[in-house]
Amino acid sequence: MNFIYINQNILDNLFYILVSILIYYILLDHGKRLSQYVRTLITACMSIPIILCMKFPIYIDEYCVHDLRQIPFIIGTLYGGWPVGSALLVIILSFRFAFYGFNLLTLIVYIVIFIITALFSSKFKNFNRKNKLNSSILLILCLGILTSFISLAMSDHFRITEAYVFYFIILPPFIIGLAVYIMEILKDAIIIRTQMIRLEKMEVVSQLAASISHEVRNPLTVVKGFVQLLKAPDLTQEVREQYIQHVVRELNSAESIISEYLAFAKPALEKVENISINREIGYVIEMIKPLANMNLVTISNQLAPGITRGNIQHFKQCFLNLIKNGIEAMPNGGELNIVSYVNNFDIIIEISDNGVGMNKEQINRFGEPYYSSKEKGTGLGSMVAVKTIQTMNGTLHLTSALNKGTTISITLPVYQEDHSGK
Structure with a gap:
C-alpha cells in the first residue's frame, strides 16, 4: 500500500463521517423527543457527510476526482433500511x-x-458487533x-489505476469498519x-420498600401482642391502660416512620415561608435536650440571626434528625456543638460531635435509603435531612474521623426581603 495516497482530502472526508456519527449518538442520547424519530435523525446526520464529501472531494489525479460519499450512504441504509436508504439516494444523486451534472453511469452505480x-x-440489524463489522467490510469491498466492473462495461473512458484501486477498493473497507x-x-x-x-431506580425502590416494611413490622408486631393480651378477662383497669399506652406508642412510632418516608418522597415543599434559623434550631435543641441528658450529652450552641426560605416543619424535622444522629454517635456521653453564622449570601450551620466518627464508605453513603451506620438504623432520618436541604437549594458537607467525631456543615441561601417597593 502506498501511503502517499493518504492526503488531507481523505482526512477531511473521514472527519465529516466520524463527526456526523458522534452528533447522531449525542442527539439520540440526550434528545428524548428525537429518539422517537430515529430514521429521520440518521437520514439528516448521514446526509451531511455525503454533501460535504462531494463538496470537498479527493483529487486522485487531473482526470479523476473521488470522495467517500458511499460510506455514509451505505451506513445509513444498513442501519435505517429502505426508508433511510431511499432518502439518502435522492440526496446523493441530487x-x-x-x-x-447528470451522469447515467453514476445513476446506475448508486x-x-x-x-x-x-x-x-x-439481516445486518440482527447481527452481533463482530458480524456487523465483518459483513460491512465484506459488503463495501464487494460493492x-x-x-x-459495471463502470468498465459501460464506459470506454473508465480506467482502473493504482490510485483508483487504493481509494475505491482498499481504503473504504477500513473506513467503514472503523x-x-x-x-x-x-x-x-x-x-x-x-x-x-x-x-439504580429499582434498587432505590426495593431498598425503600424493605426499609419501610422492616421498620413498620416491628411496632405492628408489638401492637399485635398487646392486643392479644387485652383479651384476657382478668386484667385490671390499670394494666389495661398500660397496655393501651404501649399500643398507642408503637402506632405513633409506625406513623412517624411513614411520615419520614413521605417527607422524602414529596417532590416539593407544600408551604414555603420565612424560617428564622436561630429561633427554629433553638426550638429543636429544647425538644431534644431530654434525650441528650439521658445519653450524658451536653449541647452548646452559638446561633447567629438569619432568615432562609422553606417549610418550617420539614426544616425542624431535618435538624432534629441530624442532632439526634450526633447524640446517638456518643454512646458514652460527650459534647455536641451547634454553630450558625452568615457568610455573604449564605447561612452556614455546623453540627459537631466528638463521638465514634465515620469511615470513608459511611461518609460517601450518608443519606442513602436503607443505609445507616447505626446497628438498628434505617437511614431514613439522614435521607429525609438530605432531601429537605436539597429542596431548600442548600448543600450538606460531612467531615469525620473514626473515634474523633463528625462535623456536618449545612449551607442555605439567605433570604433578603425586597424593601424597594417594586
Missing part, C-alpha cells in the same frame, strides 16, 4: 448532479449500491469490485447507561 445494501440491511465499530460502541454505551439508570 447533489451529485447539481455539482457535476441504484445498484442502494438495492444490494437495502436488501442486506434486514466496490462490482461497481468497477465507522461501524464506533457506532456499535456508542450504541452499547447508551444501552448500558440506560440499563444502569433503570437498575
Whole structure:
C-alpha cells in the first residue's frame, strides 16, 4: 500500500463521517423527543457527510476526482433500511448532479449500491458487533469490485489505476469498519447507561420498600401482642391502660416512620415561608435536650440571626434528625456543638460531635435509603435531612474521623426581603 495516497482530502472526508456519527449518538442520547424519530435523525446526520464529501472531494489525479460519499450512504441504509436508504439516494444523486451534472453511469452505480445494501440491511440489524463489522467490510469491498466492473462495461473512458484501486477498493473497507465499530460502541454505551439508570431506580425502590416494611413490622408486631393480651378477662383497669399506652406508642412510632418516608418522597415543599434559623434550631435543641441528658450529652450552641426560605416543619424535622444522629454517635456521653453564622449570601450551620466518627464508605453513603451506620438504623432520618436541604437549594458537607467525631456543615441561601417597593 502506498501511503502517499493518504492526503488531507481523505482526512477531511473521514472527519465529516466520524463527526456526523458522534452528533447522531449525542442527539439520540440526550434528545428524548428525537429518539422517537430515529430514521429521520440518521437520514439528516448521514446526509451531511455525503454533501460535504462531494463538496470537498479527493483529487486522485487531473482526470479523476473521488470522495467517500458511499460510506455514509451505505451506513445509513444498513442501519435505517429502505426508508433511510431511499432518502439518502435522492440526496446523493441530487447533489451529485447539481455539482457535476447528470451522469447515467453514476445513476446506475448508486441504484445498484442502494438495492444490494437495502436488501442486506434486514439481516445486518440482527447481527452481533463482530458480524456487523465483518459483513460491512465484506459488503463495501464487494460493492466496490462490482461497481468497477459495471463502470468498465459501460464506459470506454473508465480506467482502473493504482490510485483508483487504493481509494475505491482498499481504503473504504477500513473506513467503514472503523465507522461501524464506533457506532456499535456508542450504541452499547447508551444501552448500558440506560440499563444502569433503570437498575439504580429499582434498587432505590426495593431498598425503600424493605426499609419501610422492616421498620413498620416491628411496632405492628408489638401492637399485635398487646392486643392479644387485652383479651384476657382478668386484667385490671390499670394494666389495661398500660397496655393501651404501649399500643398507642408503637402506632405513633409506625406513623412517624411513614411520615419520614413521605417527607422524602414529596417532590416539593407544600408551604414555603420565612424560617428564622436561630429561633427554629433553638426550638429543636429544647425538644431534644431530654434525650441528650439521658445519653450524658451536653449541647452548646452559638446561633447567629438569619432568615432562609422553606417549610418550617420539614426544616425542624431535618435538624432534629441530624442532632439526634450526633447524640446517638456518643454512646458514652460527650459534647455536641451547634454553630450558625452568615457568610455573604449564605447561612452556614455546623453540627459537631466528638463521638465514634465515620469511615470513608459511611461518609460517601450518608443519606442513602436503607443505609445507616447505626446497628438498628434505617437511614431514613439522614435521607429525609438530605432531601429537605436539597429542596431548600442548600448543600450538606460531612467531615469525620473514626473515634474523633463528625462535623456536618449545612449551607442555605439567605433570604433578603425586597424593601424597594417594586
